[in-house]
Amino acid sequence: xxxxxxxxxxxxxxxxxxxxxxxxxxxxxxxxxxxxxxxxxxxxxxxxxxxxxxxxxxxxxxxxxxxxxxxxxxxxxxxxxxxxxxxxxxxxxxxxxxxxxxxxxxxxxxxxxxxxxxxxxxxxxxxxxxxxxxxxxxxxxxxxxxxxxxxxxxxxxxxxxxxxxxxxxxxxxxxxxxxxxxxxxxxxxxxxxxxxxxxxxxxxxxxxxxxxxxxxxxxxxxxxxxxxxxxxxxxxxxxxxxxxxxxxxxxxxxxxxxxxxxxxxxxxxxxxxxxxxxxxxxxxxxxxxxxxxxxxxxxxxxxxxxxxxxxx
Amino acid sequence: xxxxxxxxxxxxxxxxxxxxxxxxxxxxxxxxxxxxxxxxxxxxxxxxxxxxxxxxxxxxxxxxxxxxxxxxxxxxxxxxxxxxxxxxxxxxxxxxxxxxxxxxxxxxxxxxxxxxxxxxxxxxxxxxxxxxxxxxxxxxxxxxxxxxxxxxxxxxxxxxxxxxxxxxxxxxxxxxxxxxxxxxxxxxxxxxxxxxxxxxxxxxxxxxxxxxxxxxxxxxxxxxxxxxxxxxxxxxxxxxxxxxxxxxxxxxxxxxxxxxxxxxxxxxxxxxxxxxxxxxxxxxxxxxxxxxxxxxxxxxxxxxxxxxxxxxxxxxxxxxxxxxxxxxxxxxxxxxxxxxxxxxxxxxxxxxxxxxxxxxxxxxxxxxxxxxxxxxxxxxxxxxxxxxxxxxxxxxxxxxxxxxxxxxxxxxxxxxxxxxxxxxxxxxxxxxxxxxxxxxxxxxxxxxxxxxxxxxxxxxxxxxxxxxxxxxxxxxxxxxxxxxxxxxxxxxxxxxxxxxxxxxxxxxxxxxxxxxxxxxxxxxxxxxxxxxxxxxxxxxxxxxxxxxxxxxxxxxxxxxxxxxxxxxxxxxxxxxxxxxxxxxxxxxxxxxxxxxxxxxxxxxxxxxxxxxxxxxxxxxxxxxxxxxxxxx
Numbered sequence: 026x027x028x029x030x031x032x033x034x035x036x037x038x039x040x041x042x043x044x045x046x047x048x049x050x051x052x053x054x055x056x057x058x059x060x061x062x063x064x065x066x067x068x069x070x071x072x073x074x075x076x077x078x079x080x081x082x083x084x085x086x087x088x089x090x091x092x093x094x095x096x097x098x099x100x101x102x103x104x105x106x107x108x109x110x111x112x113x114x115x116x117x118x119x120x121x122x123x124x125x126x127x128x129x130x131x132x133x134x135x136x137x138x139x140x141x142x143x144x145x146x147x148x149x150x151x152x153x154x155x156x157x158x159x160x161x162x163x164x165x166x167x168x169x170x171x172x173x174x175x176x177x178x179x180x181x182x183x184x185x186x187x188x189x190x191x192x193x194x195x196x197x198x199x200x201x202x203x204x205x206x207x208x209x210x211x212x213x214x215x216x217x218x219x220x221x222x223x224x225x226x227x228x229x230x231x232x233x234x235x236x237x238x239x240x241x242x243x244x245x246x247x248x249x250x251x252x253x254x255x256x257x258x259x260x261x262x263x264x265x266x267x268x269x270x271x272x273x274x275x276x277x278x279x280x281x282x283x284x285x286x287x288x289x290x291x292x293x294x295x296x297x298x299x300x301x302x303x304x305x306x307x308x309x310x311x312x313x314x315x316x317x318x319x320x321x322x323x324x325x326x327x328x329x330x331x332x333x334x335x336x337x
Numbered sequence: 338x339x340x341x342x343x344x345x346x347x348x349x350x351x352x353x354x355x356x357x358x359x360x361x362x363x364x365x366x367x368x369x370x371x372x373x374x375x376x377x378x379x380x381x382x383x384x385x386x387x388x389x390x391x392x393x394x395x396x397x398x399x400x401x402x403x404x405x406x407x408x409x410x411x412x413x414x415x416x417x418x419x420x421x422x423x424x425x426x427x428x429x430x431x432x433x434x435x436x437x438x439x440x441x442x443x444x445x446x447x448x449x450x451x452x453x454x455x456x457x458x459x460x461x462x463x464x465x466x467x468x469x470x471x472x473x474x475x476x477x478x479x480x481x482x483x484x485x486x487x488x489x490x491x492x493x494x495x496x497x498x499x500x501x502x503x504x505x506x507x508x509x510x511x512x513x514x515x516x517x518x519x520x521x522x523x524x525x526x527x528x529x530x531x532x533x534x535x536x537x538x539x540x541x542x543x544x545x546x547x548x549x550x551x552x553x554x555x556x557x558x559x560x561x562x563x564x565x566x567x568x569x570x571x572x573x574x575x576x577x578x579x580x581x582x583x584x585x586x587x588x589x590x591x592x593x594x595x596x597x598x599x600x601x602x603x604x605x606x607x608x609x610x611x612x613x614x615x616x617x618x619x620x621x622x623x624x625x626x627x628x629x630x631x632x633x634x635x636x637x638x639x640x641x642x643x644x645x646x647x648x649x650x651x652x653x654x655x656x657x658x659x660x661x662x663x664x665x666x667x668x669x670x671x672x673x674x675x676x677x678x679x680x681x682x683x684x685x686x687x688x689x690x691x692x693x694x695x696x697x698x699x700x701x702x703x704x705x706x707x708x709x710x711x712x713x714x715x716x717x718x719x720x721x722x723x724x725x726x727x728x729x730x731x732x733x734x735x736x737x738x739x740x741x742x743x744x745x746x747x748x749x750x751x752x753x754x755x756x757x758x759x760x761x762x763x764x765x766x767x768x769x770x771x772x773x774x775x776x777x778x779x780x781x782x783x784x785x786x787x788x789x790x791x792x793x794x795x796x797x798x799x800x801x802x803x804x805x806x807x808x809x810x811x812x813x814x815x816x817x818x819x820x821x822x823x824x825x826x827x828x829x830x831x832x833x834x835x836x837x838x839x840x841x842x843x844x845x846x847x848x849x850x851x852x853x854x855x856x857x858x859x860x861x862x863x864x865x866x867x868x869x870x871x872x873x874x875x876x877x878x879x880x881x882x883x884x885x886x887x888x889x890x891x892x893x894x895x896x897x898x899x900x901x902x903x904x905x906x907x908x909x910x911x912x913x914x915x916x917x918x919x920x921x922x923x924x925x926x927x928x929x930x931x932x933x934x935x936x937x938x939x940x941x942x943x944x945x946x947x948x949x950x951x952x953x954x955x956x957x958x959x960x961x962x963x964x965x966x967x968x969x
Contacts (some may be wrong), residue, residue, distance in 0.1 A: 150527075159596070207834050217356055244828070
């Protein structure tokens with residue numbers, strides 16, 4: 026397995042770069058256009074905007090589509106949050122004639138995790154041996170309290186993150202905590218791991234989010250199987266990646282480790298990267314029915330550079 | 338062997354799932370039930386059991402390494418005969434969420450490709466599961482370390498030849514071979530994602546696990562054949578493949594396994610464990626459907642007669658005795674530290690569940706004293722219906738009083754009084770005592786262990802407090818026990834709010850049933866029958882029936898199965914009682930009572946408070962027309 030390098034950057038670094046391809050998402054959240062609004066289109070050679078086919082008229086969707094059309098001169102390519110094939114096809118088409126390395130900008134603030142995992146899988150397996158540098162940009166959001174329960178729709182591995190699933194040894198579950206504590210408990214009930222770790226965002230978009238996450242997940246945090254609860258920064262995936270790797274270290278290579286990121290997307294990205302790095306680590310995607318609540322940008326941005334040397 | 342103990346004893350009350358027990362821990366704490374011995378037979382079985390009922394324990398215990406240890410360390414003649422006579426050799430293979438999650442995420446594969454992938458992965462998984470069983474057989478049936486090592490090397494060579502055909506592989510031992518197979522499974526996944534990312538099928542120069550493209554279980558049969566020849570295993574030996582957690586599989590996956598059950602009546606038998614209503618199909622890929630009773634048999638753990646029956650002369654059901662035994666075994670197998678600081682002296686031996694939790698004021702019969710002016714009679718006169726009071730006075734002092742009135746109404750009366758008087762700082766004590774703790778576990782080992790653990794943690798805190806104050810008390814206070822039981826009960830129900838697909842509806846459905854039963858016990862004059870069950874008919878909607886099925890699978894409802902055919906699950910009609918685990922939350926008595934129709938409960942749910950009062954009054958008027966107190 027080839028190593029994946031993970032580095033923290035600033036938005037200023039992004040603005041000084043030149044990208045071969047950029048990937049944006051248009052959905053019902055108003056933060057979809059926050060990052061694309063801060064970036065000059067001239068730094069990107071080819072822009073791809075994917076528009077969710079789910080809830081196509083909800084929230085700020087119409088406004089977001091109009092923004093991409095006006096500023097980036099692109100109409101969203103319709104794509105379900107449960108599909109990713111067009112991402113492979115478009116990346117292939119736009120990079121076929123390029124040299125080494127390939128530079129990609131990806132705003133995953135409002136993106137399906139299947140889509141940004143696909144960008145990584147493309148870099149791992151379909152970039153014809155070239156080095157792929159992906160700058161992941163995330164606009165932190167303001168989440169209002171939702172009365173709507175998180176009803177689990179699916180619990181499946183993210184493609185390329187299946188791990189080695191043979192329960193003949195110790196099993197470890199690592200939960201990334203969000204605001205839906207009962208859903209996390211429900212997943213734990215299904216996984217029935219021997220040992221549990223949990224992690225949550227230490228400094229989210231708002232300072233009270235840490236306490237809110239702790240309160241929502243107090244049953245899991247106080248669960249007798251939970252050995253440690255880590256507070257990890259939201260702005261530094263490099264730190265999250267390293268600390269999560271250290272946490273699971275004692276259980277590798279013989280343990281079966283399942284990451285269940287249910288919190289903010291930078292922590293999801295860190296989990297996916299870890300599962301792609303270590304064969305014995307799986308990353309589960311726990312999805313619910315769409316909840317078209319608006320998420321506004323808080324103004325804070327996290328940028329992460331991932332460097333992958335793909336298979337030839 | 339994997340998961341072997343390091344000499345350190347854990348607190349086994351902290352481990353409520355057999356999956357997470359080492360071989361020694363499981364064997365030491367295992368209580369063989371009738372269902373277990375039924376599975377030890379040359380027949381395909383589908384084992385049905387609600388969540389936590391002990392399916393994994395049974396499936397794991399059938400595997401040779403566990404059964405051999407049971408035969409060696411416990412006085413179990415049937416296990417000894419199965420192992421020594423090489424009558425049965427079991428292989429344990431869980432098809433759990435993470436494994437199935439790697440099948441269900443390939444949404445882009447067509448049905449044929451999905452079937453081929455499932456078959457491939459089940460083939461390799463069964464071979465990986467075979468390896469520890471082969472090690473166990475070599476340890477059991479070959480004498481001396483040197484000969485064992487030689488046999489292992491020989492077997493590794495034979496298996497490698499059949500299972501690793503892409504390249505010349507030389508493995509030193511079975512562990513190396515197993516690691517290679519695990520890597521092969523991983524590389525297969527990577528290959529599929531790679532093809533997806535590239536958009537083109539890979540050429541034949543990247544073969545992965547070609548040996549497992551064969552028909553289902555053919556590689557496993559090759560392994561069995563090699564091992565049998567090498568160790569001269571009894572030719573009449575029956576091989577059992579225990580596929581655990583089949584509820585996570587889909588219809589297509591189960592159809593493929595069904596096809597195998599239909600097509601192969603040879604010496605490899607499937608023991609498929611799943612939740613009730615989660616054997617999703619009887620269809621096969623080879624024409625006719627499976628016929629229960631002919632091609633395979635269901636074993637319903639939830640109606641295990643070993644648990645529900647009562648031996649003559651015993652006050653406890655066998656289920657209650659199971660609970661007491663489980664407690665003792667967990668204490669004996671656990672770190673002795675969990676009992677230190679207690680009231681028992683070292684030479685007294687470990688305490689029983691009754692020593693720790695004391696008697697139940699509601700369920701134990703010793704408080705049932707009835708005289709004309711006794712406290713019990715005074716409570717009856719306060720809360721009972723006019724008919725019940727009149728009947729009680731008529732029968733008082735007669736031999737039939739206890740059977741017709743006292744035994745039935747004593748518990749409900751005490752509970753009703755306590756709840757009625759619950760105000761301010763006054764604490765409830767009804768859900769306390771050993772018998773109550775065991776009853777509220779519904780004969781479900783996982784629930785039982787969770788309850789014991791919660792109460793033992795209380796005991797530990799109580800002991801520290803007592804040591805600090807110098808005060809001594811025989812057991813944990815009834816108030817604390819009740820508080821803990823109510824918290825657990827609420828927590829069981831709450832977890833289902835996010836349950837996949839039906840969470841909020843399931844939660845609301847169970848609350849609707851529980852609220853009706855609570856109102857029946859606490860809001861109207863008491864009779865000798867309380868509602869703790871729901872009756873459904875074939876007019877039930879698809880949605881409600883689905884909720885009933887999920888609730889049964891999760892152990893929130895239990896079907897009242899007939900004694901004539903206890904393995905048959907009711908289909909769209911029947912009577913189901915609410916799990917006793919939910920009794921503390923809804924202030925119910927954990928006892929089998931009469932049933933109300935689902936339609937009546939739904940109608941009640943839609944009524945205003947005033948309409949409900951009117952309903953109770955009309956029901957009481959109807960009751961008085963009949964001879965109350967007869968068995969339902």
